[in-house]
Amino acid sequence: MSMEDTTSDIDRRRVIKSTAAIGAAGLFAGCVGTDPDETGDGGGTFRIATPDEVETFDPRMNQMVWYSTAAHYLFDSLFMLEPDGSGVVPHLADGELEEVDETTFVVDIRDDVYFHNGDQLTAEDVAYSLNWVRNPDNDSPNLSNVEFIDEAEATGEFEVTLHLEYQFALMEQELATMNAAIVPMDVAEEMGQEEFAQSPIGSGPFELANHDPSATVELEAYDDYFLGEPALDGLEYRIIPEAEVGFVELADGTIHQSSVTDALVDEAESNDAVETHQLDTFNFQGLIINCLEGPFEDVRAREAVQYLVDYDELLTGAVGDLGGRSVAHMPQGVVDAWDFPADEWRERYYPEQDHDRARELFEAAGLDTDFEVDIVTLSGEAMRGRATVLQHEFEEVGIDANVREVSDGEWLDSLDNGTFDINTYGWGGGDDPDGYYYRMFRDLTNDDGGMNDDVVGHSSIGYLYEGARARGDDDLLEDLERFDELVRAARETTDRDERYEYYVEAVEILMPLYPVIGVYSAEGVTGVHTDVQGYQPTEFGEQEVFNHWQEARIDD
Amino acid sequence: MGLLRYAFRRFVQIIPVLFGIVTLMFVMMHALPGDPVRLYLGTEPGQELADDLIASYGFDRPLHEQYFDYLVRLGQGDLGQSFVYNRPVSDLIWERMEPTLVVMGLSYLVALPMAIGLGIYGAARHNEAGDHASRFAGLAGISTPNFWLALMLIYVVTYHLELLPASGYTSPFIDPVESLTLLIMPVITLATAQTALLMRMTRSSMIEELRADYIETARAYGIPERKVLIRHSFRNALLPLVTIVGLQVSTLLGGSVIVEEIFAIPGLGRLFFDSLIDQDYSVAVGVTLFFSTLFLIGVVLTDIAYAYIDPRIKYD
Numbered sequence: 001m002s003m004e005d006t007t008s009d010i011d012r013r014r015v016i017k018s019t020a021a022i023g024a025a026g027l028f029a030g031c032v033g034t035d036p037d038e039t040g041d042g043g044g045t046f047r048i049a050t051p052d053e054v055e056t057f058d059p060r061m062n063q064m065v066w067y068s069t070a071a072h073y074l075f076d077s078l079f080m081l082e083p084d085g086s087g088v089v090p091h092l093a094d095g096e097l098e099e100v101d102e103t104t105f106v107v108d109i110r111d112d113v114y115f116h117n118g119d120q121l122t123a124e125d126v127a128y129s130l131n132w133v134r135n136p137d138n139d140s141p142n143l144s145n146v147e148f149i150d151e152a153e154a155t156g157e158f159e160v161t162l163h164l165e166y167q168f169a170l171m172e173q174e175l176a177t178m179n180a181a182i183v184p185m186d187v188a189e190e191m192g193q194e195e196f197a198q199s200p201i202g203s204g205p206f207e208l209a210n211h212d213p214s215a216t217v218e219l220e221a222y223d224d225y226f227l228g229e230p231a232l233d234g235l236e237y238r239i240i241p242e243a244e245v246g247f248v249e250l251a252d253g254t255i256h257q258s259s260v261t262d263a264l265v266d267e268a269e270s271n272d273a274v275e276t277h278q279l280d281t282f283n284f285q286g287l288i289i290n291c292l293e294g295p296f297e298d299v300r301a302r303e304a305v306q307y308l309v310d311y312d313e314l315l316t317g318a319v320g321d322l323g324g325r326s327v328a329h330m331p332q333g334v335v336d337a338w339d340f341p342a343d344e345w346r347e348r349y350y351p352e353q354d355h356d357r358a359r360e361l362f363e364a365a366g367l368d369t370d371f372e373v374d375i376v377t378l379s380g381e382a383m384r385g386r387a388t389v390l391q392h393e394f395e396e397v398g399i400d401a402n403v404r405e406v407s408d409g410e411w412l413d414s415l416d417n418g419t420f421d422i423n424t425y426g427w428g429g430g431d432d433p434d435g436y437y438y439r440m441f442r443d444l445t446n447d448d449g450g451m452n453d454d455v456v457g458h459s460s461i462g463y464l465y466e467g468a469r470a471r472g473d474d475d476l477l478e479d480l481e482r483f484d485e486l487v488r489a490a491r492e493t494t495d496r497d498e499r500y501e502y503y504v505e506a507v508e509i510l511m512p513l514y515p516v517i518g519v520y521s522a523e524g525v526t527g528v529h530t531d532v533q534g535y536q537p538t539e540f541g542e543q544e545v546f547n548h549w550q551e552a553r554i555d556d
Numbered sequence: 557m558g559l560l561r562y563a564f565r566r567f568v569q570i571i572p573v574l575f576g577i578v579t580l581m582f583v584m585m586h587a588l589p590g591d592p593v594r595l596y597l598g599t600e601p602g603q604e605l606a607d608d609l610i611a612s613y614g615f616d617r618p619l620h621e622q623y624f625d626y627l628v629r630l631g632q633g634d635l636g637q638s639f640v641y642n643r644p645v646s647d648l649i650w651e652r653m654e655p656t657l658v659v660m661g662l663s664y665l666v667a668l669p670m671a672i673g674l675g676i677y678g679a680a681r682h683n684e685a686g687d688h689a690s691r692f693a694g695l696a697g698i699s700t701p702n703f704w705l706a707l708m709l710i711y712v713v714t715y716h717l718e719l720l721p722a723s724g725y726t727s728p729f730i731d732p733v734e735s736l737t738l739l740i741m742p743v744i745t746l747a748t749a750q751t752a753l754l755m756r757m758t759r760s761s762m763i764e765e766l767r768a769d770y771i772e773t774a775r776a777y778g779i780p781e782r783k784v785l786i787r788h789s790f791r792n793a794l795l796p797l798v799t800i801v802g803l804q805v806s807t808l809l810g811g812s813v814i815v816e817e818i819f820a821i822p823g824l825g826r827l828f829f830d831s832l833i834d835q836d837y838s839v840a841v842g843v844t845l846f847f848s849t850l851f852l853i854g855v856v857l858t859d860i861a862y863a864y865i866d867p868r869i870k871y872d
Binding site: 245 | 711725818827830
């Protein structure tokens with residue numbers, strides 16, 4: 001999963017179908033060092049399996065995780081993520097952002113970039129593209145990702161000035177995403193959004209050749225790409241809903257890359273024609289506990305759930321080796337990258353399974369065993385399995401629990417209506433703590449513009465705040481107010497040390513409240529056919545078959 | 557003239573049935589928990605954006621107003637706009653119609669002759685080894701879930717034997733050979749249960765007819781057995797078979813959802829399935845309307861076919 005997908009864009013597919021993105025995660029490439037200037041053609045067509053159809057080719061309106069990746073082939077952004085995710089490099093930008101003051105930045109644009117229709121890309125196009133998404137009248141679902149920009153202004157033919165609403169820690173990363181894709185102003189205006197969604201014109205290394213709805217998306221190499229002509233003749237996305245079928249196509253060489261399900265990993269590893277790559281998908285799998293009403297209103301009852309289950313065993317049962325325990329609501333990869341005090345947190349907040357202690361805590365919370373727990377889960381083996389294990393453990397301590405498997409719509413309703421005691425949950429938050437702590441746990445009532453009145457946040461965190469207010473628990477409210485300040489402050493400063501301190505304090509406020517119990521972070525496996533040369537997938541990287549660092553070709 | 561009048565009357569009778577189906581589907585889709593805007597925007601929809609989308613698609617209006625609006629537009633041939641694709645539903649149906657019809661049509665083409673041949677054979681060899689074998693095959697065919705059969709075919713034929721491609725679709729009007737290779741497994745999957753059911757129906761009808769007095773008479777007159785089977789008993793055994801063939805359109809349509817999903821065929825079945833998941837109301841109702849129309853036309857054609865099969869039937 002790419003940075004842009006995981007740190008910013010919130011959509012149902014990220015929450016509900018996070019596992020579907022694992023295949024797409026495999027499309028990210030690492031550094032193997034082919035000079036893109038030495039490009040040619042005749043490199044074949046790289047065929048990739050993807051489970052979902054494209055709903056729109058317009059990156060400004062896109063919500064699909066896999067297309068957020070694929071769109072990089074059609075469109076460019078000002079910056080590009082480095083393959084190891086450690087930073088960004090200028091892409092359409094001709095150099096770094098120049099800081100005028102804390103909320104004003106100037107960036108030069110390359111003067112050698114041409115759109116697929118032959119028009120030159122200018123500062124006007126950049127300003128137009130950013131402002132279009134930022135304009136609420138355009139109803140872009142990506143608006144929230146660029147709301148840190150107040151206005152983008154073309155201050156020269158190839159110079160753009162960004163006026164920010166506030167300093168934003170992830171500004172450069174965001175400007176490397178397809179939320180900030182650059183489209184040709186004249187074409188987009190002339191076509192209108194609906195037509196542009198079907199006939200996209202970008203400046204990327206490939207252009208749309210054909211779209212066979214629900215079957216294939218064919219891209220062909222763009223000869224005049226500013227980094228040179230790609231070696232590949234084209235890219236083809238084959239829409240194959242079933243991952244098992246995609247794997248069979250991969251094994252016989254019909255396609256060159258596909259996700260590999262847990263059940264097929266051994267088969268894939270033993271297949272000489274397939275190379276497998278295990279990738280961190282930066283997601284969080286957990287249990288949401290209803291903090292507002294019902295048996296878990298008392299924090300001791302929530303803590304009891306932490307003691308109830310052997311979460312290591314649950315991890316093994318759910319994903320085997322393809323995952324690790326999450327720490328402080330973040331994947332291990334994020335905790336490691338930030339050097340958070342994981343051991344200390346583990347010791348303090350992650351006790352071993354202890355049914356006696358769980359019973360004590362339930363009793364302390366005023367609960368005996370004559371209550372019933374309503375566990376809600378989405379369909380899907382991993383989520384259902386998690387719910388079933390929890391049900392079993394409740395029954396082990398003499399508490400009845402029932403599991404309700406619901407549709408996507410019912411699940412979303414249950415989060416907002418509080419019609420659950422415990423809910424299974426998955427979230428792809430990227431490789432920055434902001435993707436977890438701001439996105440999952442902030443107090444929505446403090447947001448500018450506000451959310452719908454009946455929305456309580458996608459981890460139902462609103463119930464924690466609402467419960468504290470309803471009970472007049474001033475101490476808790478004070479802690480929560482501090483927590484909300486911290487996660488907001490952490491995204492509005494670029495000082496990493498400062499951010500670190502904010503997150504450590506935030507974690508230590510939230511963890512003992514147990515609104516959400518982290519279970520594990522799943523990883524994904526992608527398979528690449530051995531016919532593909534010069535291509536190494538990793539978690540990061542954009543335009544990965546042809547970018548600043550590597551160039552793929554098919555060697556039949 | 558009687559037949560034409562009858563056909564006209566039967567086709568007119570389709571209209572209220574379709575009206576009922578559309579009403580039912582419209583109400584059921586809107587009764588589902590959740591709403592498409594929420595599914596589209598996710599768990600934290602911004603107020604302004606959510607309000608805009610809800611208003612632009614009229615989801616904020618009373619259900620009866622939305623329904624009457626839909627009916628008025630439907631009367632003008634407008635199936636509405638897909639919320640997810642932001643495109644007319646009729647365009648989406650048109651783009652995905654061919655694969656579904658091709659797979660269904662070929663399934664019939666495969667299933668019918670096989671079923672009739674095996675059914676007649678089984679009846680003619682009643683309680684002999686060949687009959688037992690065909691009955692066993694029929695039972696296995698009916699009992700095999702099509703999703704399992706599809707996956708097994710892919711596993712054996714593609715993964716192990718490397719004989720056929722696992723998935724995809726090419727129009728037979730563009731590349732007939734490639735199309736055929738891609739369609740073999742989906743058609744086998746869809747046709748297996750059809751063949752089994754129709755074969756059992758043919759066999760039992762034929763056995764009944766072969767016991768009739770007029771068959772004994774025909775045999776006593778020395779009419780060759782082949783002629784007795786085909787010209788005399790099979791023609792009379794056709795009526796129940798034709799009835800089932802017409803009704804089986806709905807089974808094929810249901811099967812197409814699974815077959816298209818597994819074999820990655822870009823047809824209406826997948827569009828319908830996705831529209832249910834996304835609660836894309838207009839698409840779900842539009843595809844249901846299309847499927848229902850197909851089914852009802854199949855039923856009417858079946859009724860009309862009775863006249864040709866059995867001259868005793870008169871249409872007044």
